[in-house]
Amino acid sequence: MGGQPLFILSEDSQRTQGRDAQSSNIMAGKAVAEAVRTTLGPRGMDKMLVGSGGDVVITNDGATILDEMDIEHPAAQMIVEVAESQEDEVGDGTTTAAVIAGNLLAEAEDLLEQDVHATTIVEGYHEAARIALEAVEEQVLDVDVDDDLLEQVAASSMTGKGTGGLTPERLAETVVEAIRHVETDDDVERENVAVHTQVGASSSATELVPGIVLDEEPAHDEMPSEVEDADIAVLDVELGVRTGEVDAEYSIDSIDQLNAALDAEEQELRGYAETIADSGVDVLFTTDDVDDRVASFLAKEGILTFEDLGNTDARKIASATGARRVGALDDLAEDDFGHADRIRTERFGDDELAFVEGGAAAEAVTVFVRGGTDHVVDELERAIEDALHVVATALDSGEVVPGAGATEIGIADKVRSEAAGIEGRKQLAVNAFADALDVVPRTLAANTGQDPIDALVDLRADHESGGRAGLVTDGEEVTIGDPVEYGVVDPADVKREAVESATEAATMIVRIDDVIAAE
Numbered sequence: 001m002g003g004q005p006l007f008i009l010s011e012d013s014q015r016t017q018g019r020d021a022q023s024s025n026i027m028a029g030k031a032v033a034e035a036v037r038t039t040l041g042p043r044g045m046d047k048m049l050v051g052s053g054g055d056v057v058i059t060n061d062g063a064t065i066l067d068e069m070d071i072e073h074p075a076a077q078m079i080v081e082v083a084e085s086q087e088d089e090v091g092d093g094t095t096t097a098a099v100i101a102g103n104l105l106a107e108a109e110d111l112l113e114q115d116v117h118a119t120t121i122v123e124g125y126h127e128a129a130r131i132a133l134e135a136v137e138e139q140v141l142d143v144d145v146d147d148d149l150l151e152q153v154a155a156s157s158m159t160g161k162g163t164g165g166l167t168p169e170r171l172a173e174t175v176v177e178a179i180r181h182v183e184t185d186d187d188v189e190r191e192n193v194a195v196h197t198q199v200g201a202s203s204s205a206t207e208l209v210p211g212i213v214l215d216e217e218p219a220h221d222e223m224p225s226e227v228e229d230a231d232i233a234v235l236d237v238e239l240g241v242r243t244g245e246v247d248a249e250y251s252i253d254s255i256d257q258l259n260a261a262l263d264a265e266e267q268e269l270r271g272y273a274e275t276i277a278d279s280g281v282d283v284l285f286t287t288d289d290v291d292d293r294v295a296s297f298l299a300k301e302g303i304l305t306f307e308d309l310g311n312t313d314a315r316k317i318a319s320a321t322g323a324r325r326v327g328a329l330d331d332l333a334e335d336d337f338g339h340a341d342r343i344r345t346e347r348f349g350d351d352e353l354a355f356v357e358g359g360a361a362a363e364a365v366t367v368f369v370r371g372g373t374d375h376v377v378d379e380l381e382r383a384i385e386d387a388l389h390v391v392a393t394a395l396d397s398g399e400v401v402p403g404a405g406a407t408e409i410g411i412a413d414k415v416r417s418e419a420a421g422i423e424g425r426k427q428l429a430v431n432a433f434a435d436a437l438d439v440v441p442r443t444l445a446a447n448t449g450q451d452p453i454d455a456l457v458d459l460r461a462d463h464e465s466g467g468r469a470g471l472v473t474d475g476e477e478v479t480i481g482d483p484v485e486y487g488v489v490d491p492a493d494v495k496r497e498a499v500e501s502a503t504e505a506a507t508m509i510v511r512i513d514d515v516i517a518a519e
Contacts, residue, residue, distance in 0.1 A: 022112060025075035025509045026105045032071065032079040033102020036062045040095045041444040042160035042473050058375050060161060061382045062095030063087040075509050082505045089501075090494045091389020092157050096440060097498040103439040104506035107432035112510075116425050122507045124429020127422065128415050129503040131430070132437070135414035136495050139401040139468075141484065145394060150176045152487040153394045154387040156403050159473075159488075161383040174208050174367060175387045179395060181210070181365045188392045192364040194316075195384055197377040200349050205370040206380070211340065211357035212320050213366045214313055218345060218352075219305040220295035226344040227304050230282040231337045232356075234314055234323045238288035239272045239307075272329060273297030279332050283343050287314045304343060306354060320356065320364040390491050399492035404470025404483040405441035407495050409459050412437040433503075444471045448478040455480065 038045045039060035049057040049068040057068050066080045082101050083094040108121050143149060154172035161168075182192040196213040218225075272294050276284060283304045290298075290307040298305050309317070318325050321338025341358025367384055371377035394400055401407045415434040419427050438456060445455035448471065455471060458480050462469035470483040483489065 021513050022118070022510065023109070025512055026109045028073040028076040029079050029105045029506070029509050030102045030109075032066065032069075032076045033098050033105075035069070036065050036083075036095050037099050037102075037443055038447060039065065040099060040440070041447045041471075043448045043478070044095075044160050045447070056375070057378070059379055059382060060095075061379075061386070062098055064382060066094075066098065075512070078505045078509055082501045085501045086494075086497055089497050090393050090491065092386045093490070093494040093498045096494075097502050099439055099443060100436060100498060101502035101505045103436040104433065104502060105509060107436045108429075108506065108510045111428060111432055114428075116428055118510050118513065120425050121429045121432075121510055124422075124426040125433055125503055125507050125510075127426065128419075128430040128433030129499055131415050131418045132411045132433070132499045133496055135411040136401065136407065136492055136499070138414070139407045139410050139495075140399045140492050141401065141489070143400070145398050145400065147176055147180070149400065149489065150179070150391050150394060152489050153400060153491060154391050156488050156490060157387045157390045158383045161379065161386075170204075171206065171384065172387065174206065175384060175391055177208055178365050178367055179388060179391045181208075182363070183395065188396050190388065190392045192320075193388055194364065194366045195369060195381050195388070196353075196366050197369045197371070197381050198348050198351065198353070199371060199374055199377055201370040201372070203369075203371045203376065203380055207368050207370075209355060209357060209366040209368050211355060211366065212316055212364050213368055214306070214309075214317075214354040214356070215351065216306045216309065216313070216354045219290045219307045220292075220299040222296070222299040223304050224302055225346075226342065227282050228342045230304075230340050230343045231280060231334075232283045232285065232317070232321045232323050232340060232343070233276070233279070233281040233332060233337055234318045234321075234325045235284065235286040235329070235332070236288065236314070236325055236327045237286060237329050239286065239294045239329075240269070240289055240291035269293045270297055273301060275329055275332070276303060277301040280334060281332075281337060283340075285309055285314060285317050287311060304345075316364070317356065390494065393493050394491040397491065397493055400489045401492045401495055402468050402470060402483040403488040403490040404472050404486070405444045405459065406463075406468050406470030406483050407490070408437045408440040409463050409470070410468065411495075411499070413460070413463055441471060448473075450478060 046060045063083045066083045086094045086097040151172040154175040155168040158168040178193045182189040323338025324336040412434040419430040442452040445452045472481045472486040
């Protein structure tokens with residue numbers, strides 16, 4: 001090119017290559033992991049996240065923190081995706097997965113400084129992940145997954161999270177009852193468990209509703225507030241005066257013509273109400289509007305009616321009660337009805353809710369969450385959602401492992417022992433993987449005020465002698481003991497997913513040696 005430089009990128013583009021690119025990406029990933037590290041464990045701290053509009057979120061849930069943070073760096077975003085993947089797959093362990101991914105990057109950075117090639121690190125990490133998954137299998141407890149064990153799983157998930165002063169053990173009973181309610185011979189219908197929050201009472205008022213809860217109020221004040229043994233219809237019909245699609249004007253020459261038009265309109269609306277009443281329906285849900293006069297006619301017939309339902313709520317009602325959605329009033333028949341033991345409305349402050357309970361509706365259940373403030377109920381909802389996921393996961397797989405950092409210690413020990421049989425520099429990466437897993441017990445110790453090094457030494461010594469110790473809480477004191485004896489257990493799938501997702505993210509970031517950013 002005659003010594004002239006060749007530009008293939010726009011002048012506004014920025015390019016970072018080699019070690020600078022690796023260092024920048026690793027630093028970003030570590031920073032994200034560090035942001036959630038202090039929230040890990042029963043003594044983890046909360047984060048206050050303030051949005052640009054002044055909205056405040058107070059939580060120690062890793063997935064929520066990373067989701068609310070305005071993260072722009074693409075490598076950092078990969079760590080966020082680790083938490084999202086963990087949340088989607090198993091519902092808990094998001095902080096653990098993010099912290100492990102960040103520490104894998106920190107260990108990889110040390111290896112890169114020792115001139116270990118990125119490809120070697122990636123191969124070593126994948127080999128170590130394979131060994132780690134085998135170690136999880138060895139950690140699985142030989143126990144029956146009964147209600148007591150499931151309550152321990154739920155309580156372990158919620159310990160350290162905001163539960164509004166209510167003990168995790170009390171909430172765990174409600175969570176297990178909800179999951180057991182939707183258990184089938186084949187699996188767990190997790191989507192049939194909903195969580196509905198309502199501000200205005202102590203968290204101790206949280207209860208399980210055998211049915212569904214809707215943020216709806218009757219279409220007319222004179223309608224009954226409670227209907228028992230209810231036949232239910234779900235319509236996609238507007239119950240109002242029909243209007244044409246073409247604009248038209250009508251000329252009225254006399255008062256008689258006006259009265260005739262009004263009488264015809266009234267007769268049409270009354271006909272809607274009579275058709276519904278003659279069908280034998282007790283409670284009506286419709287996704288469209290109900291004219292005030294139709295609502296008045298229905299109220300006189302004693303038919304409880306709810307209007308303007310969203311499509312999601314209408315689908316939920318139809319599915320829960322066994323009703324079929326009807327698109328034309330003339331098609332409404334008894335075969336389309338659903339059924340519930342009771343439908344009632346109840347007012348909470350300025351809000352009115354509809355409860356659809358029992359009968360076919362009881363195939364779905366709702367955890368009705370109460371709390372004194374919005375922040376309390378929001379954090380309580382997040383804790384219960386995580387607990388529901390892990391209980392469903394444990395019940396579905398039938399596999400649980402010790403919690404409190406014990407499983408991570410056991411996995412790291414096995415990875416180190418297997419590393420001795422791996423040749424070449426890849427062995428360094430396998431050992432680094434084991435060191436990265438130690439971040440979980442070290443962080444648990446630091447968050448409880450203990451010395452991380454001393455705690456790690458004691459935990460390793462116990463495991464080497466055949467124990468399975470972790471950092472457990474005995475009342476106010478944190479001590480080293482058998483997590484199973486203290487009822488601290490986690491689903492095995494949570495550990496597997498954390499290892500797999502953290503490894504995938506870390507290896508992807510380590511392999512990047514060129515970052516090209518357009519303006």
